[in-house]
């Protein structure tokens with residue numbers, strides 16, 4: 049086989065042993081790589097119904113088909129486990145040189161079973177697996193951990209994925225870091241922490257064999273040239289932070305825990321303001337010529353030396369959504385999350401939930417007391433200082449509040465409502481337990497559907513259904529019979545990129561159009577030059593449907609029902625009062641109608657289950673046996 053080694057590495061932390069599994073070519077042609085293959089590995093290796101923080105929940109990594117090749121933006125891998133935040137599939141992507149070392153070590157996937165009794169790091173050095181004591185790394189931040197491990201080996205080719213203190217403390221909104229990039233959402237850090245796995249390091253010394261290296265290089269150079277032209281210009285200059293003003297103008301910028309979609313100080317937290325006053329440099333993921341990551345740096349004042357890459361989703365969550373107009377506090381809070389190993393989005397949305405509780409008088413200053421801040425503090429919307437302090441408290445589970453918020457809005461609101469007989473779930477902004485993204489879905493009806501049915505919860509990246517709404521392809525304020533097919537099409541389109549994986553920001557660099565017609569034939573050529581297969585447009589299109597289907601199948605096996613496809617209470621019952629998106633909600637009637645359309649478009653039953661014939665048609669016969677109806 050070209051492009052793959054044909055080998056999956058299994059590592060057992062309980063028994064401290066490892067073994068090899070070979071997979072047939074057909075398996076690779078069905079699941080390809082990234083989030084799809086990682087989910088398939090979960091499907092094969094998990095104990096269904098297990099506690100996500102138990103030894104029965106494996107950590108599954110699957111490399112990208114183009115990692116280690118010249119293909120631009122192809123240096124990514126997928127990471128999946130059962131999510132401790134949602135109880136369903138937790139699948140993430142990350143783009144770093146870790147994926148190159150992974151490829152050069154000649155493994156297509158890694159499954160980490162069991163749990164260690166003592167804290168360890170695992171070092172995979174080509175085909176050797178070593179278990180190393182990690183006690184001296186405990187408490188270190190993610191950058192410090194990666195540096196310490198690299199120094200121990202004295203070799204820059206050793207690349208590490210690791211957790212920070214938040215993962216060690218089993219925070220369900222913690223994540224996994226590698227080369228400063230994140231497998232960010234659904235609580236992977238807690239899964240690693242539950243296994244006492246502080247880090248996974250890789251060194252690979254092999255070349256990557258592809259079927260037609262000359263053709264692959266020629267295709268890659270064409271994409272490289274296009275990636276430095278007008279199709280990626282907006283990403284190269286401001287990155288995704290340009291969304292702040294765009295979303296504000298549309299009345300969709302989450303403000304004060306999604307109470308409004310217009311933030312009066314949006315200019316002060318905009319990408320333009322960041323660029324002018326705080327930009328230190330731009331950085332890129334592995335194999336990326338675009339370099340969309342804007343690094344913000346605070347030079348002086350209370351947050352001096354805070355420095356982090358800043359993306360829109362981190363920025364909305366840790367500024368406007370907390371009512372904070374202080375860019376320096378936002379940079380500091382994002383830096384804290386990244387260094388302590390937490391999902392910026394879930395952390396920001398969880399803090400904004402706590403701020404709303406404080407404003408409503410449910411929490412008092414005393415609730416924020418902890419060893420670090422024995423006097424407690426005020427936590428009104430707009431307090432950058434409170435936001436920053438809370439990021440530290442959450443990572444370390446400091447005090448009542450740090451412990452409560454470390455597990456995200458769903459668990460925090462459930463606990464609070466039981467303890468104090470409140471209804472704070474009404475402003476707990478999550479879907480299936482995963483905190484919602486930076487687009488208010490009340491006035492984006494196709495997107496609302498895409499989010500509600502999403503397999504990993506409130507995630508914009510896995511649906512992309514905001515596109516037809518925002519571009520005016522449909523009326524974003526109303527529903528009609530086209531939305532089921534649109535939501536299916538956008539989620540499967542996104543799933544192709546997440547499976548290869550290729551960064552979606554390259555999508556216009558094939559023919560100038562960000563659609564299937566433009567990209568799929570070009571992607572088929574890349575796959576064929578890498579593997580020697582004979583993929584065409586339809587084969588590429590199927591990658592997305594299969595990837596989405598295996599994730600959905602995983603969720604069904606874990607007990608998913610139609611009622612799990614829902615939206616936060618606020619989006620269904622409370623209107624915004626300001627801006628062009630004011631007075632919109634998604635009613636229960638609209639949502640149920642949209643779900644009917646979507647299940648029908650997918651070829652599923654009205655209950656959202658998958659018929660056996662559908663699974664067989666997709667080449668998933670064993671899955672059909674298990675969950676097909």
Ligand code: SF4
Pocket residue numbers: 121143283331332333334336337338339340341551552553
């Ligand atoms: S465009 Fe941005 S997110 Fe995409 S691979 Fe490049 S640096 Fe990473």
